[in-house]
Amino acid sequence: MTxxxxxxxxxxxxxxxxxxxxxxxxxxPGEFVALLGPSGCGKTTALRCVAGFERPDSGAVLVDGRDxxxxxxxxxxxxxxxxxxxxxxxxNARDNVAFGLRVRxxxxxxxxAKADELLELVGLPQHADRYPxxxxxxxxxxxxxxxxxxxxxxxxxxDEPLSALDAKVRVALRxxxxxxxxxxxxxxxxxxHDQEEALSVADRVAVLREGRLEQVGSPAxxxxxxxxxxxxxxxxxxxxxxxxxxxxxxxxxxxxxxVDGKVPADPSVDVxxxxxxxxxxxxxxxxxxxxxxxxxxxxxxLRVAVAGGEVLADVPGHEAASLGPGTRVAVRLVERPVLVAxxxxxxxxxxxxxxAV
Amino acid sequence: xxxxxxxxxxxxxAARPRVWRGVVFLLAAAYFLIPLGASFWxxxxxxxxxxxxxxxxxxxxxxxxxxxxxxxxxxxAATIVLVLLLSLxxxxxxxxxxxxxRPVMEVLCTLxxxxxxxxxxxxxxxxxxxxTDVLAPTPFWATIIAVQDxxxxxxxxxxxxxxxxxxxYRSLDAGLRTMDVRTLVEAARNLGASWPYVLFRxxxxxxxxALASASFLTLALVLGEYTVASLLGYEPFAVWIVTASGSAGxxxxxxxxxxxxxxxxxxLAVSTVFGREKQK
Numbered sequence: 001m002t003x004x005x006x007x008x009x010x011x012x013x014x015x016x017x018x019x020x021x022x023x024x025x026x027x028x029p030g031e032f033v034a035l036l037g038p039s040g041c042g043k044t045t046a047l048r049c050v051a052g053f054e055r056p057d058s059g060a061v062l063v064d065g066r067d068x069x070x071x072x073x074x075x076x077x078x079x080x081x082x083x084x085x086x087x088x089x090x091x092n093a094r095d096n097v098a099f100g101l102r103v104r105x106x107x108x109x110x111x112x113a114k115a116d117e118l119l120e121l122v123g124l125p126q127h128a129d130r131y132p133x134x135x136x137x138x139x140x141x142x143x144x145x146x147x148x149x150x151x152x153x154x155x156x157x158x159d160e161p162l163s164a165l166d167a168k169v170r171v172a173l174r175x176x177x178x179x180x181x182x183x184x185x186x187x188x189x190x191x192x193h194d195q196e197e198a199l200s201v202a203d204r205v206a207v208l209r210e211g212r213l214e215q216v217g218s219p220a221x222x223x224x225x226x227x228x229x230x231x232x233x234x235x236x237x238x239x240x241x242x243x244x245x246x247x248x249x250x251x252x253x254x255x256x257x258x259v260d261g262k263v264p265a266d267p268s269v270d271v272x273x274x275x276x277x278x279x280x281x282x283x284x285x286x287x288x289x290x291x292x293x294x295x296x297x298x299x300x301x302l303r304v305a306v307a308g309g310e311v312l313a314d315v316p317g318h319e320a321a322s323l324g325p326g327t328r329v330a331v332r333l334v335e336r337p338v339l340v341a342x343x344x345x346x347x348x349x350x351x352x353x354x355x356a357v
Numbered sequence: 358x359x360x361x362x363x364x365x366x367x368x369x370x371a372a373r374p375r376v377w378r379g380v381v382f383l384l385a386a387a388y389f390l391i392p393l394g395a396s397f398w399x400x401x402x403x404x405x406x407x408x409x410x411x412x413x414x415x416x417x418x419x420x421x422x423x424x425x426x427x428x429x430x431x432x433x434a435a436t437i438v439l440v441l442l443l444s445l446x447x448x449x450x451x452x453x454x455x456x457x458x459r460p461v462m463e464v465l466c467t468l469x470x471x472x473x474x475x476x477x478x479x480x481x482x483x484x485x486x487x488x489t490d491v492l493a494p495t496p497f498w499a500t501i502i503a504v505q506d507x508x509x510x511x512x513x514x515x516x517x518x519x520x521x522x523x524x525x526y527r528s529l530d531a532g533l534r535t536m537d538v539r540t541l542v543e544a545a546r547n548l549g550a551s552w553p554y555v556l557f558r559x560x561x562x563x564x565x566x567a568l569a570s571a572s573f574l575t576l577a578l579v580l581g582e583y584t585v586a587s588l589l590g591y592e593p594f595a596v597w598i599v600t601a602s603g604s605a606g607x608x609x610x611x612x613x614x615x616x617x618x619x620x621x622x623x624x625l626a627v628s629t630v631f632g633r634e635k636q637k
Contacts, residue, residue, distance in 0.1 A: 053546070078547070080544070082540050082544060084540050086537070086541060087544075088544070104549060148547075
């Protein structure tokens with residue numbers, strides 16, 4: 001029941017904005033791919049092209065090798081869960097789930113049995129008779145998920161289904177979506193702007209920027225070896241430190257680190273360092289000072305004043321007890337290859353793009 | 358919201374607004390009920406015979422009463438069907454595919470409020486006359502004659518569709534605002550629904566109260582419409598009332614009261630039919 005999906009040179013323009021600018025991506029059968037990017041990067045447009053709500057200006061969408069670009073939305077074999085609550089207000093949960101089966105004239109007994117089975121699958125067996133306004137946001141999205149799965153589609157499309165939910169429900173539901181997806185082995189495309197969400201559930205993450213694919217790879221690959229500075233900054237938090245390249249090494253904050261990837265022509269560069277790659281040690285004579293410390297559960301994020309600028313550092317919670325604001329410290333970078341980009345800063349500065357909760 | 362039965366004890370602070378509420382209620386009631394009561398008194402009381410309901414008895418046998426009332430009801434039903442079939446798909450299409458045309462549509466639909474009915478009817482009259490002449494040598498001549506059939510003047514339905522458009526547009530627009538039309542339509546399309554299925558099984562059921570109020574207003578307007586019908590020479594209910602009042606004063610007022618009651622009952626019926634969703 002599962003299928004491959006291929007975007008082939010997909011292009012879509014709305015007025016002056018180019019939503020998709022030649023997107024190429026192949027998704028294997030049974031794969032869970034997250035389309036990640038800032039708002040306006042074209043990720044939702046790409047998904048809507050698969051659903052049939054958007055017609056690309058050029059290029060094609062292929063499902064299992066068959067070009068479906070011109071197939072009307074109601075003839076496509078893709079279940080979709082929407083960002084906003086999309087349950088039919090006049091139908092209860094069971095009838096919502098059974099809607100697609102009713103359209104296909106499946107007998108009432110069969111479709112109700114199927115709907116009950118699916119509601120059980122999403123953990124809402126007791127809520128079949130409730131109307132959407134009697135369900136919480138998380139429950140509504142579960143029902144919407146069951147409804148999308150009712151027709152046993154070959155592709156599941158998730159358009160930021162969790163963004164309207166509160167943090168805790170969001171985490172629980174995304175794990176459940178992943179579990180279901182693995183059980184059913186259904187090809188899934190998950191659109192999100194939340195990098196943490198993308199990294200935690202997807203087999204592969206495709207980072208989009210201005211309608212183009214920046215990088216696609218496993219979550220670990222995208223996080224640890226971002227292909228471009230944009231990906232590095234969008235996925236997670238990055239410190240920008242001024243560095244000087246010599247040979248295939250770069251000197252930064254008094255340390256010499258190997259450069260990851262190609263060395264730019266201009267020796268003055270930005271060195272991109274993750275907060276967890278910054279070590280902070282108590283040091284009376286250290287050249288740095290803790291400015292703020294914000295508790296994040298397992299770790300503490302420190303903002304440290306250093307060399308005329310600031311860097312962010314993540315340290316384990318137990319170490320942070322002695323690192324209150326005002327403490328003199330020494331900052332050291334973990335010895336491993338670092339990414340460099342064209343110079344944009346003169347003093348160390350943290351750049352936080354789409355920082356997850 | 359907790360229901361108020363009106364029997365709860367109200368503390369001193371809340372008592373003052375209640376007095377005002379009572380005053381406003383009484384004033385409003387007086388404004389509506391005194392003229393109505395006076396009219397009723399006029400129909401049942403004559404200085405000579407005293408109190409009698411004979412005026413109402415005469416009604417049912419009066420020439421033209423049943424015919425004009427049925428005509429008005431038929432016109433109202435046809436207008437409701439036609440205006441809803443025209444405006445709802447159009448409004449949906451504009452919302453879904455051409456949101457930029459919404460202001461244009463709004464202005465167009467509100468226009469009939471600005472054009473005085475007398476201008477409107479003069480235009481229709483001229484068009485019909487000229488149209489009949491122009492179309493005389495063509496097969497459409499039969500059509501233009503048929504729409505003017507005094508038994509069921511289709512031309513009145515067309516005119517009423519235009520006249521009620523502002524009200525219908527407002528009601529439906531308010532109803533469509535309460536739901537996320539685009540997402541619901543896309544969800545239904547995604548589940549394999551054809552366009553007619555989307556319209557009748559997804560949009561209409563969620564638009565019941567808006568459709569009800571659109572129907573209300575159309576019904577009320579068509580039953581009470583005088584200018585266009587009278588100037589085009591037809592005799593639906595409102596025109597018949599005026600004609601009848603010339604000959605028998607008491608009778609015509611009785612008809613007015615009866616028609617008021619009738620419209621009220623019809624509205625009640627429409628609201629119970631459409632209002633079932635409220636019992637959730």
